[in-house]
Amino acid sequence: MNGNDDPTRNALWNPVFLADLRRDLLRFAELQLRDQSAAEDTVQEALTAAFSGQDRFTGRAALKTWVFAILKNKIVDTLRHRQRTAPITSLIPDDEEEGDDFAVLFNPGHHWNPADRPQAWGDPETTFAQQQFWVVFETCLTRLPENTARVFMMREFLGLETLDICLELALTTNHCHVILHRARMGLRLCLEQRWFTPENPTC
Amino acid sequence: MLTCQQVTRLLSEAQDRKLRLKEKLPLKLHLLMCAGCDNFHQQMDFLRQASRRYSVAPPNADDAE
Known part of the structure; x- marks a missing residue:
């Protein structure tokens, strides 16, 4: 973090933006996993990954799209894991x-x-x-x-x-x-x- | 002659695989004559577009501005 000179870059550090984003991510994950705690874990993983690579986007819409792309990969992983343990x-x-x-x-x-x-x-x-x-x-x-x-x-x-x-x-x-x-x-x-x-x- | 029920199945499968020529022609013919199935066809495209839109980043109120 290096101050507020670039609001885009620091969007993930904005508590309001982050709370909204997290809520949207959770809803999306819950819809697909139909399991709240699995959804929370998956969203947490996606956000953690997003925080470690957040320099790569420009603009909040692009950031949201990017975090959702990460989340989708994590959901695929979760579904694969679940398929191995409790086949659909x-x-x-x-x-x-x-x-x-x-x-x-x-x-x-x-x-x-x-x-x-x-x-x-x-x-x-x-x-x-x-x-x-x-x-x-x-x-x-x-x-x-x-x-x-x-x-x-x-x-x-x-x-x-x-x-x-x-x-x-x-x-x-x-x-x-x-x-x-x-x-x-x-x-x-x-x-x-x-x-x-x-x-x-x-x- | 295809029934409407069969047409819905073919139109759904068309979203997932390439239809064969011998499936395509009767389907086209049916769609020309049947407004309900023609609407269903467009609804399938609508569902795909909506899903793409939703999954790229679910639209919400604060994006609407």
Whole structure:
């Protein structure tokens, strides 16, 4: 630390910034690990690593992105470790009946019921700009079954390739695709109902 | 002829692997004729974009300014 001449460089030393950042990191880690103490440990490791390399960024947004990149690597490590000690496969129900939970959306000919037909969601950027949307997004992720959510987040948040996830979790490729399909079906349905329906006053 | 239910599965898999030509053509044809599935297709892209955005650094109120 060398004084306050460069507020960017010292952003991690700013207690308010650090508290906010830590809160965001924790929420992100908890969403994926669904275990508070594991999330706290992982965030602690990420912050420790961030403190030891904090000269490499410019600007707070870049700092936040960088710390999140570190956190994502730590979450991958934690998930790998967990997979070795308590494999996810033992937790996944065996019913492979695909789309099972969502069959009600379709008629007997397997086409959309008129009331359940997906709607146009408009310009994504308009939605992303609304802070409240991200609260709903998190809520919808939380409502997915735990393992479904985990596989989805490994794919979409941690950016792992589907084949690697299958290998990692010892799942067949088909099972992986079934789980990801369920996750996306659940997430889109939740967002459509909670965010995009006309009753939603913010739309 | 693909059903809408099959199309949702294919559109989800398209996010994870390259579809084969013999999967792509019937899918394209279905999407041209089915507004619901076409919307679903765009929703899949939306989910990917939202996830990318969220995981780069979750947006929050103090970033909004």
